[in-house]
Amino acid sequence: MDLAVRENSQRAARWEKGVKVGEGTFANVYKGIERSTGRKVAIKKIKAGEMKDGLDMTALREVKFLQELHHPNIIALLDVFSVKQNINLVLEFLDTDLEAVIRDKALIFQNADIKSWIAMSLRGLEYIHRNGVLHRDLKPNNLLIASNGELKIADFGLAREFGDAGSKMTCQVITRWYRPPELLFGSRFYSTAVDMWSIGTIFVELILRVPFLSGETDIDQLKKTFHAMGTPTEQDWPGHTKLPDYHEIGSYPKNPWWNMISSIGKEGQDLVKDMLKYDPVARVSARKALEHRFFSSYPRPTPPASLPKPLAELRPRALAPDETQGKPALKSSGSGAMKRKAESPQPGRNVARKLVFA
Known part of the structure; x- marks a missing residue:
């Protein structure tokens, strides 16, 4: 077995993936645990194989910055590994x-x-x-x-x-x-x-x-x-x-x-x-x-x-659209900035917002 494949397999075995808590075009997010300690984590699976041009800039940026930025008020990236054509980000679980x-x-x-x-x-x-x-x-x-x-x-x-x-x-x-x-x-x-x-x-x-x-x-x-x-x-x-x-x-x-x-x-x-x-x-x-x-x-x-805190767990959420390969994160309804429309709900309506878990 190739050394890199073996290492990824070993890293993947460290984490147990649980229920899905978020879903998007290019990523799913799951609850998970660290097998050896039982610690809760969030596993963000980026489906690189479904992207037109492979792994997109959004995923690369997220990995890059989370690997470089370490602060008590920034979410911690615990591990990164690949399985087949998917990149998995293991993040600390936040309630x-x-x-x-x-x-x-x-x-x-x-x-x-x-x-x-x-x-x-x-x-x-x-x-x-x-x-x-x-x-x-x-x-x-x-x-x-x-x-x-x-x-x-x-x-x-x-x-x-x-x-x-x-x-x-x-x-x-x-x-x-x-x-x-x-x-x-x-x-x-x-x-x-x-x-x-x-x-x-x-x-x-x-x-x-x-x-x-x-x-x-x-x-x-x-x-x-x-x-x-x-x-x-x-x-x-x-x-x-x-x-x-x-x-x-x-x-x-x-x-x-x-x-x-x-x-x-x-x-x-x-x-x-x-x-x-x-x-x-x-x-x-x-x-x-x-x-x-x-x-x-x-x-x-x-x-x-x-601080006060909601008792209910977060409900499963749709992941926000990604900015991929130079394409905007916001959908375009025509030319010019004045015609661009963001992926957000209409005010005053009971519509769930598109959320990102990690």
């Missing part, structure tokens, strides 16, 4: 996610709990950014929660390295509800600010218990954003009218939109405003956000082990 927390109306949580979840998200994100990586898919169901209450950033399939000089990247990333205006206007040169916008919208969602900006199309997403926060001016956001897919959406007055989250207190409102500035250059960084007085003011963040 639930932030979306389940938000949606569970039986849970009552306080400002101290919100501080804790946002602080953990920012610590993981600061580490990612410090290591020259953009996540590009932050949303509540990609913020997983362990049995000890620790929040961990997951799903690095759309992650990308970035350099100081900047390089051209696709704007077709980040689920629409959490996507910043610069990407909706077709920006191809961007940096860590795109992830900070996502965290800002998640912050508001934790307070409101419903998505903050839930557009049905890219145009509707911009309309909802501008209706809530006011149409940006050149002073608010220098150069935005020169972006590739810019066109006028409408003139909406500026409102003190942060009043809708007054329950979080003035410090929290100030931090959210810094995260959701229209101008990406002016948007607060993860490092600066962690230094914000919001986290040192009373009440102090809840210890992770004391």
Whole structure:
């Protein structure tokens, strides 16, 4: 037997695959255990044999970044092995996610709990950014929660390295509800600010218990954003009218939109405003956000082990579409960014969101 095949067989034997908990075009996710210890794991089987051009960039990126990034607030990759034409990622098993927390109306949580979840998200994100990586898919169901209450950033399939000089990247990333205006206007040169916008919208969602900006199309997403926060001016956001897919959406007055989250207190409102500035250059960084007085003011963040948590297990979920071989993660309904439509549900309807488990 070939040495590599033997080694893969031995590694595969270490893990026992259980019930399927997620399914997608190119990947399935299973509960599993480590045979020797009984430790719970998640096994993500990437079906490379069904891909048109073999193993796609999404899978390669996920393996690469999870092998390189090690932090308490990032999901841990425990093993990688291949069986036939399938690549298997063994990940630590995490009980639930932030979306389940938000949606569970039986849970009552306080400002101290919100501080804790946002602080953990920012610590993981600061580490990612410090290591020259953009996540590009932050949303509540990609913020997983362990049995000890620790929040961990997951799903690095759309992650990308970035350099100081900047390089051209696709704007077709980040689920629409959490996507910043610069990407909706077709920006191809961007940096860590795109992830900070996502965290800002998640912050508001934790307070409101419903998505903050839930557009049905890219145009509707911009309309909802501008209706809530006011149409940006050149002073608010220098150069935005020169972006590739810019066109006028409408003139909406500026409102003190942060009043809708007054329950979080003035410090929290100030931090959210810094995260959701229209101008990406002016948007607060993860490092600066962690230094914000919001986290040192009373009440102090809840210890992770004391955070409220849903009792029900996560239901089986559909895996989100992949960005493969240069093809966008979002389906296209025509030419131009304004016609692109993301794989997200319609607001106000009882439709399960497309989720990613790992």
